[in-house]
Amino acid sequence: MMAEHASYGFRILGSCAGERRLVDWPAALAGYAECDERAEVDREGYLSAFTYPIEFRDYLTTHRTTKGYSGPCGGDWLWWDIDADCDLERATSHARRLCAGLVERYDIDGDTLLVFFSGAKGYHVGLPLSLCSTPSASTAFHQVAKYLAIHLAESMNVAIDVGVYDRVRAFRAPNSRHPRTGLHKRHLTLDELLGMKLDAVLRLAKAPEPFDLPDNPPANDRLVADWQTAAEAVEYEAAALAERRAALRASGGADATLNRVTLEFIRAGATHGDRHRLLFSAAANLAEFGCPAPLALALLTESALDSGLTPSDVRRQIECGLDAAGGAV
Structure with a gap:
């Protein structure tokens, strides 16, 4: 199981260059999923891609920045960022291929995945790490996540952004608004991803929408x-x-x-x-x-x-x- 207290994270409200604020990561994710008024989903917003134990809390409190943090990290999700060099049609095809491949490889229900249109160039896909008993936080966790994510994407011929696995990477928050496009990071069911045309996805992304986070599936x-x-x-x-x-x-x-x-x-x-x-x-x-x-x-x-x-x-x-x-x- 994940090491005790590895549930801290950070949130950025506004530009990604803004202040990193310490949060309870699962609670913050739930707030964005629910469109809680405190999430301010009509603004640009980010959550850390990984979670952290108490060492991170102490580091951020002392240094007021995540820069230089080299301690343990963990996570509840394995993430992929698919943008296909700004070709949305190609990114859509790759997101479909990745999700279908994950469902087949691990014999899971499609809605076990978290799938989002990113609000700009592509899609974010999350695989719940409860499927591998939520590995303990460690100093190498982000590297293992990167290795596995790349290996799986490569095996499915899916192009991903390999730069999102830094230990203190910020990831656009669900339902938040992209400052350039004005579109929201919008949750999609697997059926919607597979069946909707791109124009329909873009229409959905004009507004945020609450969604239910999936239950944690058992180990696979x-x-x-x-x-x-x-x-x-x-x-x-x-x-x-x-x-x-x-x-x-x-x-x-x-x-x-x-x-x-x-x-x-x-x-x-x-x-x-x-x-x-x-x-x-x-x-x-x-x-x-x-x-x-x-x-x-x-x-x-x-x-x-x-x-x-x-x-x-x-x-x-x-x-x-x-x-x-x-x-x-």
Whole structure:
């Protein structure tokens, strides 16, 4: 089960650059779902994508910012952000494909998912983590969530925004109003997502609408196994990176080598299911040589695009890889 008290979160009322206010995350989500007057759904608003234990409360109270927080996080939902580079028709197709794939893979009722039109460029989809016994909060939780979300999306040929899994990421709140489009982040049932034309979805998004949050479904053996596989992969990658960094420090950088996987990615890209991971790995490997961001982008972008990644996905993965290995972007 999730660690005790891992139910804190933050809320932003107004611009995403605004103050992070400490909230009880489940209560705040329920308030937005109900269109509670305190949610002020006619304004721009955000909730944290993850939840946090008491360490976060103390950090935010002391520092008055989430910047620099490196403690544990957790969550009740695994989120996907689908925008397909601002192509709403394509984003709709991808959201349908993802939801249908999740329903089939985990043999769940479609309305177990939380599905939203985002109010602007695409869709947000949430899978309840009670299906894998709500994993405990940890310092690697967001990385495991990212690994699993990317793996599932890749397996279903769905393009997602891979930049939404930062430890302190803000996620647009349900029913809140997008400042540019004037549309609301509107909840959709799976039947509505699958059956409605895009014009009808956009009409719905002109106004907020209360909705019921789904009940927490019981644990699902397949998702439990998928989460465990992702956790083991993240742990292995972290250990390998730490070992590599130690070797580089010991050799003063003389031990840096361009590994075979990086060379292969530059030459031929990667297949579905491995694209995000191998691009990240290649960028991290280049960072060991002090590779600047413009050069990393020049070396990796063409093969990444040829592998089917979107331009925004390519840049985010390269930036994340450089950052993880200590490179500068």
